[in-house]
Amino acid sequence: MGLVQWLKGQFLCHLIICYGFLVSGLLVNLLQICTLPLWPINKQLARRINCKLGYSLTSQSVALLEWWSGTEVTFYTDPANYQIYGKENAIVVLNHNFEIDFLCGWTFCDRFGVLGASKCLAKKELSYLPVIGWMWYFLEMVFIKRKWEEDKRSFVQSLQNLRDYPENFWFLLHCEGTRFTEEKHQISMEVAEKKGLPKLKHHLLPRTKGFWVAVQNLRGTVAAVYCCTLNFRNNETPTLLGVINGKKYHPDLYIRRIPLESVPEDEAECSAWLHKLYQEKDQFQEDYSQTGCFPGPVVALPRGPWALINWIGWTCLLLYPLYLLLVQLVNSGSILTLLATVAFCSAVSVGVRWMIGQTEIKRSSSYGVPLN
Numbered sequence: 097m098g099l100v101q102w103l104k105g106q107f108l109c110h111l112i113i114c115y116g117f118l119v120s121g122l123l124v125n126l127l128q129i130c131t132l133p134l135w136p137i138n139k140q141l142a143r144r145i146n147c148k149l150g151y152s153l154t155s156q157s158v159a160l161l162e163w164w165s166g167t168e169v170t171f172y173t174d175p176a177n178y179q180i181y182g183k184e185n186a187i188v189v190l191n192h193n194f195e196i197d198f199l200c201g202w203t204f205c206d207r208f209g210v211l212g213a214s215k216c217l218a219k220k221e222l223s224y225l226p227v228i229g230w231m232w233y234f235l236e237m238v239f240i241k242r243k244w245e246e247d248k249r250s251f252v253q254s255l256q257n258l259r260d261y262p263e264n265f266w267f268l269l270h271c272e273g274t275r276f277t278e279e280k281h282q283i284s285m286e287v288a289e290k291k292g293l294p295k296l297k298h299h300l301l302p303r304t305k306g307f308w309v310a311v312q313n314l315r316g317t318v319a320a321v322y323c324c325t326l327n328f329r330n331n332e333t334p335t336l337l338g339v340i341n342g343k344k345y346h347p348d349l350y351i352r353r354i355p356l357e358s359v360p361e362d363e364a365e366c367s368a369w370l371h372k373l374y375q376e377k378d379q380f381q382e383d384y385s386q387t388g389c390f391p392g393p394v395v396a397l398p399r400g401p402w403a404l405i406n407w408i409g410w411t412c413l414l415l416y417p418l419y420l421l422l423v424q425l426v427n428s429g430s431i432l433t434l435l436a437t438v439a440f441c442s443a444v445s446v447g448v449r450w451m452i453g454q455t456e457i458k459r460s461s462s463y464g465v466p467l468n
């Protein structure tokens with residue numbers, strides 16, 4: 097193991113990374129709060145500023161994945177679409193099997209300049225996450241309780257609000273509604289059987305209501321559905337902790353662009369269309385497990401420097417006060433300052449570890465178990 101790789105595994109490095117993320121995140125949240133008075137005066141400007149702030153925080157995790165862990169996503173897509181990505185709004189449909197699927201998605205967003213404005217249909221619990229969840233609130237992320245009767249009004253309203261969004265955005269939908277586990281898979285396949293639908297091997301049965309409502313409310317705003325299928329070579333099971341430890345993974349992401357006009361308007365037809373899409377995605381995954389690659393050409397999308405520059409900038413800015421604190425600590429020799437520093441480091445460490453826990457599939461919700 098080289099020195100660099102050894103360093104990546106050290107707790108002190110992790111502490112510095114977590115400190116940078118947490119403190120810069122809180123500063124971003126604070127700046128976002130400062131944009132509040134601007135909303136009634138110039139809403140579009142406030143939204144644009146929030147996108148930039150969002151980029152400044154989200155891109156740190158992209159830098160962590162791409163530059164720290166050295167993970168490079170291999171993109172499979174039609175090169176003709178390469179010209180269009182980033183220049184239109186889109187609904188993204190992505191499988192939900194991996195703990196870092198959102199990170200791999202973000203690298204794709206970053207390549208096409210839509211990282212700051214990207215949105216997701218997310219479970220309500222994520223809106224309470226310090227830093228990330230609070231940031232998403234200002235980015236007009238759509239949160240749901242996954243109980244249709246309670247969600248429908250705010251869901252439709254949140255989608256309608258996006259109709260005049262000033263930046264191009266991608267709206268991510270995990271139609272399975274929860275992460276893949278064997279138990280959830282088995283239960284959802286019982287539902288599939290009852291509905292007379294073909295069984296899926298690599299996906300949970302998609303829930304179609306959210307997709308249909310999103311398509312209906314974003315017609316005229318969104319130009320296409322991006323059908324995205326993600327997998328990892330060598331049956332890797334990536335984790336965020338692995339990424340922080342500098343472990344390199346090998347993700348493959350297959351993106352198909354489907355014009356929105358080809359998605360039916362009628363709810364039942366739209367539902368059937370989505371089920372068919374998932375059957376195709378399932379076949380891609382099955383082929384991937386046999387051949388190790390997706391159909392469609394691989395396009396070279398080299399990582400850009402901005403995520404790294406932003407990350408280094410924040411780290412330098414925030415390490416300086418930490419350095420001053422340490423110097424003061426050494427000079428003073430005060431037990432009280434020492435204890436305060438230890439308490440602060442422990443709080444950072446525990447806080448970020450708890451946030452990382454939210455990405456772990458073993459802590460997945462009980463949604464989809466039993467039937468609901």
Ligand SMILES: CCCCC/C=C\C/C=C\CCCCCCCC(=O)SCCNC(=O)CCNC(=O)[C@H](O)C(C)(C)COP(=O)(O)OP(=O)(O)OC[C@H]1O[C@@H](n2cnc3c(N)ncnc32)[C@H](O)[C@@H]1OP(=O)(O)O
Nearest residue numbers: 198201214215216218219242244268273284303305306468
């Ligand atoms: C690669 C590019 C990436 C680009 C990235 C861009 C942006 C990224 C930005 C941020 C990244 C952040 C990452 C955070 C990720 C967070 C993701 C989540 O939080 S996932 C959870 C929330 N999302 C969803 O739930 C979406 C899917 N769900 C739906 O759409 C649902 O329809 C709903 C809107 C939640 C409503 O659900 P509800 O159950 O209330 O109603 P439904 O009509 O859908 O369901 C009833 C229907 O389902 C049948 N049923 C019952 N049990 C099951 C089961 N186990 N599986 C499947 N189906 C089931 C039941 O029989 C009913 O059927 P029917 O209506 O026919 O009677």
Ligand SMILES: CCCCCCCCCCCCCCCCCC(=O)OC[C@@H](O)COP(=O)(O)O
Nearest residue numbers: 117156157160228274275451452455460461463
């Ligand atoms: C420089 C960067 C340093 C990074 C340090 C680490 C910081 C920690 C970052 C935490 C990021 C939290 C993002 C949470 C996204 C979790 C997405 C997710 O996967 O949610 C699950 C839901 O979809 C479904 O939930 P379940 O029903 O499966 O339950």
